[in-house]
Amino acid sequence: MTEKTFMAGFGGQGVISMGQLWVYCGMKEDLEVTFFPFYGAEKRGGIARASVIVSTEEIASPLVTVPDSAVVMNMDSLPLCEANLKQGGTMLINSSLVKVDTKRTDARVIKVPCNEIAEKLGDVKFANMVMMGALSKATGAVKLDKLEAVLKSFFGPSKHKFIPMNLKAIEEGMKAVG
Amino acid sequence: MAAEKRLMKGNEAMGEAAVRAGCDAYFGYPITPQNELTAYMAKHMIDHKRVFIQAESEVSAINMVYGAAATGARSMTSSSSPGVSLKQEGISYACGADVPMVVINVARSGPGLGGISPAQGDYFQSTRGGGHGDYHHIVLAPKSVQEAADLTFEAFDLADEWRMPAMILAxxxxxxxxxGVVLPEPKDPATRVAKPWAVGNKGKRAELNHVDSTQLVPENFEKALHARYARYDEIKRTVARWEEQHLxxxxxxxxxxxxxxxxxxxxxxxxxxxxLKVGLLRPITLWPFPEKRFGELAGKRFLVVEMSMGQMVEDVRLYTHGKSEVSFYGRCGGMIPTEEDVLAEIRRILKK
Incomplete structure (x- = not known):
């Protein structure tokens, strides 16, 4: 099994954190993993992209050029993901911010209103975790069953109080995939 | 129990490997895309009560490394391409004075200030002796975060053993x-190569030690260079390393x-x-280049792929002795070749 995922959004949406947590959990599930980020120099509002690969085999190029799955967190990222996605690949779209349909009729399209779901949980900042839950359910590549332990080492103690909310967001994201 | 696998950035893994190798002193100056390495050392060297100095420039940093290493301390600096250019004078001096040190180049695109994206345009500079004079030093090229950690750890031993700078060209x-990376166990200081040549701490030693690259008597200098090049031949015989698949x-x-x-x-x-019958031959040591292995394969068809306009390709041509047809595919300016690009090139060559 090799799942190559391309994640894209704008800075501040937690795209980089999502990619890191995805591969961190993958590593804890005994997979080979690689994560390569690309972000602008801006602190907020610039582009944020991540190439992430999880595999049962040795990973060749860390650069994801033809992703098996694409995560589209905002409108600006849609054309890029449409251009790169593998034939018949999975496209997960944050339908809270992407209001148009994709032109890629071959793709398996999964729309998740990440921002709305996250806001209902209490904070829009959890939108990335909602999406990661959906990605897990849609691809089955990373189960995320070790996420709680991963979050404990990923975040400093002062942020541990947010862990239950993160786990809830993952669960809601999984539920959003039919 | 197996050592824990950690998720780390390459820059941080190289920093931690250096700490575990017993790096006594780190001197650096910030530059993208290696900043996490300097930052890692700033925190962890001080936590370990070792020396960390952010110098006022790359030139200053390499000369601090030269000075610390001359006393026998395991010393290191890191930078990225334009910064490594600035360090070349110091590296030449270290090679002239037989001073071991570790230099990490997290290379970016050039020439000039260039860009901050990954590139491999520093191959010539690294393998030909990037400063003035007749010299080489060890150059190791990692392909993964794991190997970046392993080779950094080993670079300290290689540098000490052969009394020369060892460079990591990432x-x-x-x-x-x-x-994911499993870090090496910290090196026991008792297993370090002895440095009876080091300056300072004279103690009961009868003679003063001098560490210097100056040689004003041509007859003596020529002999010294011949002796050093005899050592280079020994390194070529014993240190060259590569990975091969399906040859x-x-x-x-x-x-x-x-x-x-x-x-x-x-x-x-x-x-x-x-x-399609395709193999892979990956040099791990760029100097010494695995020239013997390439020589054995002379006559085979080669496709060399680099993130440059073509530098290592010259060594592949050189060491296949004109008997191989050697093609080149490169991206530059910070662009990274894709698997699909390289496959297309293979199909073009094989006409399949």
């Missing part, structure tokens, strides 16, 4: 990406190092699925 991809039946052998080798591995796997 690139922005290796430095910035995160992968036996290969109609075309891909050759690349570092990030490009990862891309070639993917291209080779895709080609094999199509029934």
């Amino acid at each position: 690139d922005g991809m290796i430095g910035q990406m995160m992968e 036996e039946d290969a109609d075309v052998i891909l050759s690349a190092y570092g990030t490009s080798a990862r891309v070639c591995l993917g291209a080779m796997q895709m080609a094999r699925k199509l029934g």
Whole structure:
């Protein structure tokens, strides 16, 4: 099994954190993993992209050029993901911010209103975790069953109080995939 | 119990490996895309009560390394391409004075200030002796975060053993990406190579030690250079290292190092699925170049892939002695070749 995922959004949406947590959990599930980020120099509002690969085999190029799955967190990222996605690949779209349909009729399209779901949980900042839950359910590549332990080492103690909310967001994201 | 696997950036993994190798002193100056390495050392060297100095420039940092290493301390600096250019004078002096040190280059695109994206345009500078005079030093090229850690750890031993700088030639991809890594156990200081030549701490030693690259008597200097080059020959015989896959039946052998080798591995796997007989020969030591292995394969068809306009390709041509047809595919300016690009090039060459 090799799942190559391309994640894209704008800075501040937690795209980089999502990619890191995805591969961190993958590593804890005994997979080979690689994560390569690309972000602008801006602190907020610039582009944020991540190439992430999880595999049962040795990973060749860390650069994801033809992703098996694409995560589209905002409108600006849609054309890029449409251009790169593998034939018949999975496209997960944050339908809270992407209001148009994709032109890629071959793709398996999964729309998740990440921002709305996250806001209902209490904070829009959890939108990335909602999406990661959906990605897990849609691809089955990373189960995320070790996420709680991963979050404990990923975040400093002062942020541990947010862990239950993160786990809830993952669960809601999984539920959003039919 | 097996050592814990950690998720780390290449830059941080190299920093931690250096700490575990017993790096006594680190001197650096910030530059993208290796900043996490300097930052890591700023925190962890001080936690370990070792020396960390952010110098006022790269030139200053390399000369601090030279001075600390001359006293026998395990010393290191890191930078990225334009910064490593500035360090070349100091590296030449260290090679002239037989001073071991570790230099990490997380290379970016050039020439000039260039860009901050990954590139492999520093091959010539690294392997030909980038400063003035007749010299070489060891150059190691990692392909993954794991190997970046392992080679950094080992570089300290190689440098001490052969009394010369050992360089890690990584690139922005290796430095910035995160992968799982099992770190080496910390080195026992008692197992370090002895340095009876080091300056300072004279104690009961009868003679004063001098560490210097100056040689004003040509007859003596020539002899000293011959002696050093005899050591280089020994290094070529014993230190050269490479990885190879599927060479036996290969109609075309891909050759690349570092990030490009990862891309070639993917291209080779895709080609094999199509029934194309493709192999991979990846130099791990760029100096000494695995020239003997390439010589044995003279006559085979080669495709060299680099993130440059073509530098290592010259060594592949040199050491296949004009008997091989050697093609080149490169991206530059911070662009990274894709597995699909390389596969297309393989198909073009094999006309399949």
